[in-house]
Amino acid sequence: EIVLTQSPGTLSLSPGERATLSCRASQSVSSTYFAWYQQKPGQAPRLLIYGASSRATGIPDRFSGSGSATDFTLTISRLEPEDFAMYYCQQYGSSPWTFGQGTKVEIK
Amino acid sequence: QITLKESGPTLVKPTQTLTLTCTFSGFSLTTTGVGVGWIRQPPGKALEWLAVIYWDDDKRYGPSLKSRLTITKDTSKNQVVLTMTNMDPVDTATYYCVRRPVRGANWFDPWGPGTLVTVSS
Numbered sequence: 001e002i003v004l005t006q007s008p009g010t011l012s013l014s015p016g017e018r019a020t021l022s023c024r025a026s027q028s029v030s031s032t033y034f035a036w037y038q039q040k041p042g043q044a045p046r047l048l049i050y051g052a053s054s055r056a057t058g059i060p061d062r063f064s065g066s067g068s069a070t071d072f073t074l075t076i077s078r079l080e081p082e083d084f085a086m087y088y089c090q091q092y093g094s095s096p097w098t099f100g101q102g103t104k105v106e107i108k
Numbered sequence: 109q110i111t112l113k114e115s116g117p118t119l120v121k122p123t124q125t126l127t128l129t130c131t132f133s134g135f136s137l138t139t140t141g142v143g144v145g146w147i148r149q150p151p152g153k154a155l156e157w158l159a160v161i162y163w164d165d166d167k168r169y170g171p172s173l174k175s176r177l178t179i180t181k182d183t184s185k186n187q188v189v190l191t192m193t194n195m196d197p198v199d200t201a202t203y204y205c206v207r208r209p210v211r212g213a214n215w216f217d218p219w220g221p222g223t224l225v226t227v228s229s
Contacts, residue, residue, distance in 0.1 A: 044219040051213070056217060090155075096171055099157070
């Protein structure tokens with residue numbers, strides 16, 4: 001089973017700042033088999049990125065994904081008030097599909 | 109518009125069997141490549157993938173709970189059912205129904221709103 005470790009656990013930033021979230025895999029993951037989700041309190045997760053770098057339908061272009069092998073990054077270029085939330089990474093290159101433990105982006 | 113919605117008991121007793129139903133619309137589970145799965149999230153914790161069933165009736169389960177899970181589909185009703193046996197308080201979680209949209213790519217979009225299941229005597 002591939003273990004995903006997200007860092008940092010909490011990111012404290014101000015609106016307008018750039019957010020960089022990291023996810024490290026315990027084994028190499030094909031770059032086409034990596035996703036990111038956003039979850040707000042009391043809501044279901046929402047797909048942001050699939051295939052490591054493709055934005056899902058309706059996702060603003062301030063969200064971008066990159067990375068390969070064992071290191072993947074989600075970048076939010078300029079934080080909007082609605083972006084403060086929990087973010088999870090997921091790999092689907094090797095069953096069982098696994099998720100990271102999450103990074104909370106909070107208002108500083 | 110694609111939607112999924114979970115239904116089932118909100119409270120189950122330890123050792124009982126949980127049965128959850130996912131009712132979906134806007135897509136068909138007979139379309140090649142499509143799958144419907146279940147993911148759970150204990151309160152304040154991370155996500156755990158549980159199971160998925162594909163258009164061709166292939167089924168996959170997460171290894172930690174495989175012996176307790178069964179996933180089935182009823183394409184005429186647009187429903188997927190998950191059963192989990194021998195429930196324990198540690199199984200208290202929000203259970204989400206999700207769509208696997210395309211063949212060979214097991215990301216999940218969209219998600220149902222989730223249903224909180226509490227296991228307590």
